[in-house]
Amino acid sequence: xxxxxxxxxxxxxxxxxxxxxxxxxxxxxxxxxxxxxxxxxxxxxxxxxxxxxxxxxxxxxxxx
Numbered sequence: 001x002x003x004x005x006x007x008x009x010x011x012x013x014x015x016x017x018x019x020x021x022x023x024x025x026x027x028x029x030x031x032x033x034x035x036x037x038x039x040x041x042x043x044x045x046x047x048x049x050x051x052x053x054x055x056x057x058x059x060x061x062x063x064x
Contacts, residue, residue, distance in 0.1 A: 028056065
C-alpha cells in the first residue's frame with residue numbers, strides 16, 4: 001500500500017483556509033514562521049504542506 005501524499009497548498013489556498021490575506025501569508029513565509037518550499041525548476045509559486053500549516057496554526061494559537 002502506497003502512503004498518502006500530503007496535500008500541497010498555494011498561498012491563495014492557505015489565505016482562504018486561514019481567513020488571512022495573501023500578503024500576510026507571504027510575510028509569515030518570508031519571516032520563517034510558516035514553512036514553504038519552491039518546487040524544483042520554478043521561480044514563483046511557493047507551496048505549503050498541510051502538516052506545516054497545522055504546525056504554524058498551533059504555534060500562532062500558543063502566542064495568543
